[in-house]
Amino acid sequence: MQLSVNGKAHELNDADPDMPLLWALRDLLGLVGAKYGCGVAQCGACTVWLDGAPVRSCQLPLAAISGREVTTIEGLGGDALHPVQEAWIAHDVAQCGYCQAGQIMSAAALLQRNPNPSSEDIEGAMAGNICRCGTYSRIVAAINTASKQFQGLSFYEVGQEATVSASDGEVSV
Amino acid sequence: MSRGAGEGMKRRDFIRYSSFGLALGSAGISVLAAAKTSAPANSLNPYVMIHDDGRIVIAAPNPDVGQGVNTALPMIVAEELDADWQAVEVVLAPIDANRYGAQFAGGSLSVRNRWNELRQMGATAREMLLRSAAQQWGAPRTELTTQPSKVLHPPSGRSASFAELVAAATEQPVPADGEVVLKARADYRLLGQRVVNAAASDIVQGRPIFGIDVAVPDMVYATYVKCPQIGGVPKTANLEALKALPGILDAFIVKGDAGPPSFDLRKSIHVAGGVAIVASNTWAAIKARRSLQVDWDISAASTDDSLAIEAAALSAAGRPTGDHEVKNAGDSEGAFTNASSIVSGVYATDFVSHAQLEPQSCVAHATATAIEVWTSSQTPGFAQSTLAKLFELPAEAITVHQVRGGGGFGRRLSNEYVREAAVISKRIGKPVKLQWTREDDMAFDFYRSPAYFGLQAALSETGKLTGWRNHVVSVSSDGEEANYGAGYRGYNFPDDVVPNVHISQTMVASKTPTGAWRAPISNVYAFAEQSFLHEIADATGQDHRDFLMAALGEDKWFKPDDLASLNTVRARKVIAAVTQAASWGRALPKGRGLGLGFFFSHAGHVAEVAEVSVNADKQVTVHEVWVAADLGQIVNLSGAENQFQGSVVDGVSALADQRISIRSGAIEQTNFHQYPLLRLPQSPKIHVDFLTSDYPPSGAGEPALPPVAPAICNAVFNACGERIRTLPISRAGFKVV
Ligand code: FES
Ligand code: FES
Numbered sequence A: 001m002q003l004s005v006n007g008k009a010h011e012l013n014d015a016d017p018d019m020p021l022l023w024a025l026r027d028l029l030g031l032v033g034a035k036y037g038c039g040v041a042q043c044g045a046c047t048v049w050l051d052g053a054p055v056r057s058c059q060l061p062l063a064a065i066s067g068r069e070v071t072t073i074e075g076l077g078g079d080a081l082h083p084v085q086e087a088w089i090a091h092d093v094a095q096c097g098y099c100q101a102g103q104i105m106s107a108a109a110l111l112q113r114n115p116n117p118s119s120e121d122i123e124g125a126m127a128g129n130i131c132r133c134g135t136y137s138r139i140v141a142a143i144n145t146a147s148k149q150f151q152g153l154s155f156y157e158v159g160q161e162a163t164v165s166a167s168d169g170e171v172s173v
Numbered sequence B: 001m002s003r004g005a006g007e008g009m010k011r012r013d014f015i016r017y018s019s020f021g022l023a024l025g026s027a028g029i030s031v032l033a034a035a036k037t038s039a040p041a042n043s044l045n046p047y048v049m050i051h052d053d054g055r056i057v058i059a060a061p062n063p064d065v066g067q068g069v070n071t072a073l074p075m076i077v078a079e080e081l082d083a084d085w086q087a088v089e090v091v092l093a094p095i096d097a098n099r100y101g102a103q104f105a106g107g108s109l110s111v112r113n114r115w116n117e118l119r120q121m122g123a124t125a126r127e128m129l130l131r132s133a134a135q136q137w138g139a140p141r142t143e144l145t146t147q148p149s150k151v152l153h154p155p156s157g158r159s160a161s162f163a164e165l166v167a168a169a170t171e172q173p174v175p176a177d178g179e180v181v182l183k184a185r186a187d188y189r190l191l192g193q194r195v196v197n198a199a200a201s202d203i204v205q206g207r208p209i210f211g212i213d214v215a216v217p218d219m220v221y222a223t224y225v226k227c228p229q230i231g232g233v234p235k236t237a238n239l240e241a242l243k244a245l246p247g248i249l250d251a252f253i254v255k256g257d258a259g260p261p262s263f264d265l266r267k268s269i270h271v272a273g274g275v276a277i278v279a280s281n282t283w284a285a286i287k288a289r290r291s292l293q294v295d296w297d298i299s300a301a302s303t304d305d306s307l308a309i310e311a312a313a314l315s316a317a318g319r320p321t322g323d324h325e326v327k328n329a330g331d332s333e334g335a336f337t338n339a340s341s342i343v344s345g346v347y348a349t350d351f352v353s354h355a356q357l358e359p360q361s362c363v364a365h366a367t368a369t370a371i372e373v374w375t376s377s378q379t380p381g382f383a384q385s386t387l388a389k390l391f392e393l394p395a396e397a398i399t400v401h402q403v404r405g406g407g408g409f410g411r412r413l414s415n416e417y418v419r420e421a422a423v424i425s426k427r428i429g430k431p432v433k434l435q436w437t438r439e440d441d442m443a444f445d446f447y448r449s450p451a452y453f454g455l456q457a458a459l460s461e462t463g464k465l466t467g468w469r470n471h472v473v474s475v476s477s478d479g480e481e482a483n484y485g486a487g488y489r490g491y492n493f494p495d496d497v498v499p500n501v502h503i504s505q506t507m508v509a510s511k512t513p514t515g516a517w518r519a520p521i522s523n524v525y526a527f528a529e530q531s532f533l534h535e536i537a538d539a540t541g542q543d544h545r546d547f548l549m550a551a552l553g554e555d556k557w558f559k560p561d562d563l564a565s566l567n568t569v570r571a572r573k574v575i576a577a578v579t580q581a582a583s584w585g586r587a588l589p590k591g592r593g594l595g596l597g598f599f600f601s602h603a604g605h606v607a608e609v610a611e612v613s614v615n616a617d618k619q620v621t622v623h624e625v626w627v628a629a630d631l632g633q634i635v636n637l638s639g640a641e642n643q644f645q646g647s648v649v650d651g652v653s654a655l656a657d658q659r660i661s662i663r664s665g666a667i668e669q670t671n672f673h674q675y676p677l678l679r680l681p682q683s684p685k686i687h688v689d690f691l692t693s694d695y696p697p698s699g700a701g702e703p704a705l706p707p708v709a710p711a712i713c714n715a716v717f718n719a720c721g722e723r724i725r726t727l728p729i730s731r732a733g734f735k736v737v
Helices: A021-028 A083-090 A098-112 A119-126 A135-148 B006-024 B071-080 B112-136 B160-167 B200-204 B239-243 B283-293 B306-317 B332-337 B380-391 B416-428 B438-443 B522-539 B544-550 B566-583 B637-657 B708-720
Strands: A002-005 A009-010 A049-050 A052-058 A069-071 B041-043 B046-049 B056-060 B089-092 B145-147 B148-154 B158-161 B220-226 B233-237 B248-254 B274-279 B294-297 B322-327 B341-349 B360-364 B369-375 B397-403 B432-435 B451-459 B466-477 B500-509 B592-600 B604-616 B619-630 B683-692
Touching: A009 B544, A021 B466, A049 A098, A052 A098, A052 B071, A083 A098, A083 A135, A083 B200, A098 A119, A098 A135, A098 B200, A098 B544, A119 A135, A135 B637, B046 B112, B046 B160, B056 B071, B071 B089, B071 B112, B071 B522, B112 B145, B112 B158, B112 B160, B148 B160, B158 B160, B220 B283, B220 B416, B220 B438, B233 B248, B233 B274, B239 B283, B248 B283, B248 B416, B274 B283, B274 B416, B283 B432, B306 B341, B306 B451, B306 B466, B306 B500, B322 B438, B332 B451, B332 B466, B332 B500, B341 B522, B341 B619, B360 B416, B369 B380, B380 B397, B380 B416, B416 B432, B451 B522, B451 B592, B522 B592, B522 B708, B544 B566, B544 B592, B566 B592, B566 B604, B566 B619, B566 B683, B592 B708, B604 B708, B619 B637, B619 B708, B637 B708
Parallel strands: A002 A069, B056 B089, B220 B432, B369 B397, B466 B500, B619 B683
Antiparallel strands: A002 A009, A049 A052, A049 A069, B041 B046, B046 B056, B145 B148, B148 B158, B220 B274, B233 B294, B248 B274, B322 B500, B341 B451, B360 B369, B360 B432, B451 B466, B592 B604, B604 B619
């Protein structure tokens, strides 16, 4: 079986054609950015691109994708960070980080086809990616920041919500 | 009131933020012995190593499963060391109790327990650098000071970088505790700022930093199949058929221990009996499970039925007092006899699973004389000690490497999967990666215990709370002691504030393993008690906020200087702040409501207000949640805020529809389609406000979780008039949309 991952061709001769792409990437090719979370297309941790579109690699048997182009988080930015990865760092999105490769692949695919997504667009594109740690508000903020780059605007505002009171004394009881 | 960040502040934050982000992509799976740079380095103590090229390596002692301590703990060292954070490289410390003490992730204790130690480590290392410079320059030590990563002598204008000084500084004796002066909070450069997670760069690039990513030479892959009826063990299995399958290297029965495991983290060496399937890759092992046939011996297995447990518990909780008295203060009999009115309510919560996103895995290499494991355990020290006990080896023969975990929430406190991996590795004589499936993870958790509360309040004519009864119904495997997480919490509010209190307990039988689930015990108590306090306020026509403020009683710190005890002054401040932020009392359209919840746990005083709307089909939209908290000082503002935002999401997620049901001792839910986690479209807007103070910092991982459920359920009541007394709220017919 032939597999092209991040622009590189691989020959997986002995691989079980039933093997989901996720396990081929992780165990056979040593590309472990895509994660196993559920194995049943519920969580999105395994999200990669197939011919540029986000897919759940835990549900894609090798037999179904021979000859097609796979992009994983390792190949997303090329030599530099992709604007979505940069925005993810700037917004300090991750807690445990386990879901984030999948989140980033979904978000980058969204911006690729829709550089200026509405809130509804973001909700629709990201609903398949669970973040058990609950980083959703930062994910939205990071997508909005990255979207500005996609539109050629400057990377100018983080837009975090938290405030810190200077002292106890400022709150009137 | 001027609180917080204007636009100018935001701009500055961003600059700081992104430069940290770009500079700090270096932490990850490397351990101290194998730090990434090859430049020569000198250690000043177990936490601080300075390279000749200027890089400052700081060891992160405790496991990080998403709570951010690999960033927060090194920040504390860096602050007192006066290190330039952009030059800091965070590495994971080896597991070594002699050098790093208790290395665990639990109880929101990492920051709280290590606050003094790590400040001291940073400060003594800085002092050694200063003394070394003073000697070299022939200047009095008192004339020297530091700027980030360098020592200055202002009178002469001399300066030297830490890297230039470190070799000589290692010759300095380590200053005693009293010889260094810790920084004043006003002088902090780093603490309290927004600092990007030290692992952020690795995470966004998909680098191999998680337990599941570990690979060692000659490693094979295994899955381990246990009896669905918890505590059953295998009698026979079609092993020969399995071994004939492609990619399968071995298949065998591990006799193991019969009966459900206990959550005794220190002592348990339980290995559940099961069938190990060893393969050349993960998929081959998982696929072979389809062909597996096992005959199980279920004589010692659990026979739990969760609906039967619930029925027994609810009927018991209907009685005002239970089988055992736990606490009797004042004259509760009298208070209820003389009450002008009595309010009662029975509250119930279900079993809940952790569902951390990374299923359990462990790489182990066990030989006759030594064991090496790589694991995302929250208690690597107990992994080491229980492996030593199980394999009858000296502790020194066990090496445990800490690895970042994809979520913990208490699930990684136990080490049964570490023992399973070691047993399999020893049998096959090779290093092995044991991978639990999601289905394994859901079927063999140490669940959040269900809990049931029969609550009663005695009220005076003016609506003052004069008496309090709580009949706690707990699951118990032996009929004597409550299972983990099911017992009496024993805390200060309202129990210690109301004058006349009676607490009692009744046990109902259950053998399903339970354990610590984020803010254990507090999470279910908060729901029941803080909802019930709202019931009381409502029944007596009082505003919930005002009632709560009054019910907290006099200004009092229950055990002065013990951060883990309630301080009613701090409690009232967070309630005042959050209600102010949410514009408590404002008019809302029909079907919309605000709800308030307060809770004190893990040394954190936290109040939350939720705004929800409820439609005629009982669909609940959680629009916004405001959080105000007093955790003392904040170490990493971005990290703490992230934990709080996540706690709110977790709270909504759990209360919506998370429920583990049990039939004939087996868990019915198998994966996320039956056990839903909150998704982005359902996630509310969250506002976090930390009321910082000079108190030492306490942990941020847990205390924001307990108030979520009562705040939302109280808001639902205010929106539609229906009181929710059952979690998840789906069991009362509500649906979070
Ligand atoms: S692992 Fe593929 S969707 Fe969860
Ligand atoms: S950051 Fe932990 S699951 Fe998303």
